[in-house]
Amino acid sequence: MTQKLYLYPIWLRIWHAINALMFLTLILTGISLQFSNPEAPLIRFDFAVTYHNIAGVILSINYLIFLLGNLTTGNGKFYKIRLKGLVDQIIKQIKYYMFGTFKGEHTPFPVNKERKFNPLQKVTYIGTMYMLIPIMIITGLALLFPEFIIENVLNLSGIYLTALLHGIVGFLLLMFLAIHVYFSTMGSTPTSNFKSMIDGYHESH
Numbered sequence: 001m002t003q004k005l006y007l008y009p010i011w012l013r014i015w016h017a018i019n020a021l022m023f024l025t026l027i028l029t030g031i032s033l034q035f036s037n038p039e040a041p042l043i044r045f046d047f048a049v050t051y052h053n054i055a056g057v058i059l060s061i062n063y064l065i066f067l068l069g070n071l072t073t074g075n076g077k078f079y080k081i082r083l084k085g086l087v088d089q090i091i092k093q094i095k096y097y098m099f100g101t102f103k104g105e106h107t108p109f110p111v112n113k114e115r116k117f118n119p120l121q122k123v124t125y126i127g128t129m130y131m132l133i134p135i136m137i138i139t140g141l142a143l144l145f146p147e148f149i150i151e152n153v154l155n156l157s158g159i160y161l162t163a164l165l166h167g168i169v170g171f172l173l174l175m176f177l178a179i180h181v182y183f184s185t186m187g188s189t190p191t192s193n194f195k196s197m198i199d200g201y202h203e204s205h
């Protein structure tokens with residue numbers, strides 16, 4: 001029997017849609033700015049700079065919706081983590097992804113009203129949303145207003161180090177996105193989790 005749980009309220013779905021759209025814009029323009037041949041850029045340099053800045057500002061403001069929503073609604077509880085037993089739970093989930101799922105076993109941490117994420121999802125989402133995204137926003141803002149960046153750190157340019165960190169974390173976030181979208185296909189059907197982000201209902205068998 002298919003069970004449906006309303007786990008993705010409208011504010012979260014709007015946040016997620018804007019976030020995904022801005023993220024893709026930032027990745028495309030960011031890759032063009034970082035790697036393109038200046039003679040034949042992927043996206044015209046001035047366009048790439050403008051759209052990268054606009055998308056970065058929108059994503060940052062949108063991030064406040066994520067923070068506020070998780071502080072003031074029940075969604076925040078899904079991100080609470082208990083360190084006791086966490087490693088064992090993560091190993092169990094990895095084993096399920098590596099073997100169990102291919103043998104048709106049931107997921108070790110089924111979704112319910114109290115648990116939206118499995119332990120691996122939880123740590124990845126916490127790391128992404130509460131560590132990587134803030135680093136990205138802070139370094140991005142600093143590069144937008146470079147007059148506030150310390151000029152020299154251990155004889156290296158502060159702007160260079162800030163840009164380096166911005167680029168490395170951008171790469172890690174791109175890795176997150178690839179894994180995130182792949183694992184999103186592992187719902188009760190390959191498309192059911194994507195539907196959840198449209199109608200708000202999680203579907204499980």
Ligand code: HEM
Nearest residue numbers: 016019020023075125128129177180181184193194196197
């Ligand atoms: C094309 C882009 C994207 C697609 C197709 C996508 C897909 C999905 C899907 C299907 C879910 C629901 C399943 C689940 O709860 O895990 C989800 C949730 C989530 N996604 Fe994405 N995503 C995208 C981009 C992103 C980006 C760029 C981020 C952050 C940097 C992100 C962060 C999250 C978070 C934190 C949740 C859980 C939200 C909550 O329920 O509290 N997603 N995404």
